[in-house]
Amino acid sequence: MTSKNIILLGPPGAGKGTQAHRLVSRRGMVQLSTGDMLREARESGSEMGRKVAAIMERGELVTDEIVIGLIGEHLDRGAGGGFIFDGFPRTLAQADALEALLARHAMALDCVIEMQVDDAALVRRITGRFSCANCGTVYHDETRPTAVAGTCDICGSHDLRRRADDTEEALKTRLMEYYKKTSPLIGYYYAKGLLRSVDGLAPIDEVTRQIMDILEPVTGNSPAEG
Ligand code: AP5
Ligand code: MG
Numbered sequence: 001m002t003s004k005n006i007i008l009l010g011p012p013g014a015g016k017g018t019q020a021h022r023l024v025s026r027r028g029m030v031q032l033s034t035g036d037m038l039r040e041a042r043e044s045g046s047e048m049g050r051k052v053a054a055i056m057e058r059g060e061l062v063t064d065e066i067v068i069g070l071i072g073e074h075l076d077r078g079a080g081g082g083f084i085f086d087g088f089p090r091t092l093a094q095a096d097a098l099e100a101l102l103a104r105h106a107m108a109l110d111c112v113i114e115m116q117v118d119d120a121a122l123v124r125r126i127t128g129r130f131s132c133a134n135c136g137t138v139y140h141d142e143t144r145p146t147a148v149a150g151t152c153d154i155c156g157s158h159d160l161r162r163r164a165d166d167t168e169e170a171l172k173t174r175l176m177e178y179y180k181k182t183s184p185l186i187g188y189y190y191a192k193g194l195l196r197s198v199d200g201l202a203p204i205d206e207v208t209r210q211i212m213d214i215l216e217p218v219t220g221n222s223p224a225e226g
Helices: 016-027 034-044 047-058 064-075 092-104 119-127 168-182 184-191 204-215
Strands: 006-009 030-033 083-086 111-116 129-132 138-140 195-199
Touching: 006 016, 006 184, 016 030, 016 083, 016 138, 016 204, 030 034, 030 064, 034 047, 034 064, 034 083, 047 168, 064 092, 092 184, 111 184, 111 204, 119 129, 119 168, 168 184, 184 195, 195 204
Parallel strands: 006 083, 006 111, 030 083, 111 195
Antiparallel strands: 129 138
16 A cells, blocks of 8 residues: 555535544544644643634634644654645645645645535534544434444544534634635646545445545456456
């Protein structure tokens, strides 16, 4: 399995975190989620965490400077199976900064996977989401419930939480921010020949299969799958 550095690009609720988690366990990749890093900073009560809390709760983007700094710190640690950038970059300035940061570490992006979904599905996904505070596994009230109510399937923790910005009100702002500031990245990466797309409305396993096919396409002379 070759090491790859990829971006998962898509609106709030597209399934970036869900799929990143699977790639971590199946391919030994390292997930770099700026959303998770910012939530950790908020929980720790650091000065930066206090500064971003209200911005995140409203669904607005925090400054480029903050998230670029966070990503820069994590790249130093390296990743055997490659990096998954989840929720970063979100602006053209962040995309330029990522390219420069990767170059400084003698790395490059292999592909950008756009997760295509429509807005109607996102409201349902966001308002039904909860996740395990211990291991980060993402669930949904209807489509991905825990096997035993109140207990994480993976680590057994009972600390299951909902996000403060997972309200219909904040989602409107998050979507607006996405279309205004993040969706231009689709054209940016298309022009660089890096853009690939998956059907984010497909069932979770099917989306994973599509992503795995992009990362390790079936090549050579092997007969068609039977
Ligand atoms: P962030 O944490 O990145 O949130 P987001 O982009 O809004 O995306 P989500 O995490 O909500 O969705 P997801 O795509 O990960 O979906 P998930 O897999 O959980 O950012 C939060 C905030 O931090 C931002 O608003 C901003 O303030 C700040 N921030 C972060 N990064 C920043 C940056 N770079 N610059 C500036 N500010 C930044 O899935 C959602 C639900 O759907 C789950 O319940 C899941 O079970 C379900 N689901 C997933 N896939 C499927 C499927 N295929 N079928 C059915 N259900 C599914
Ligand atoms: Mg996420």
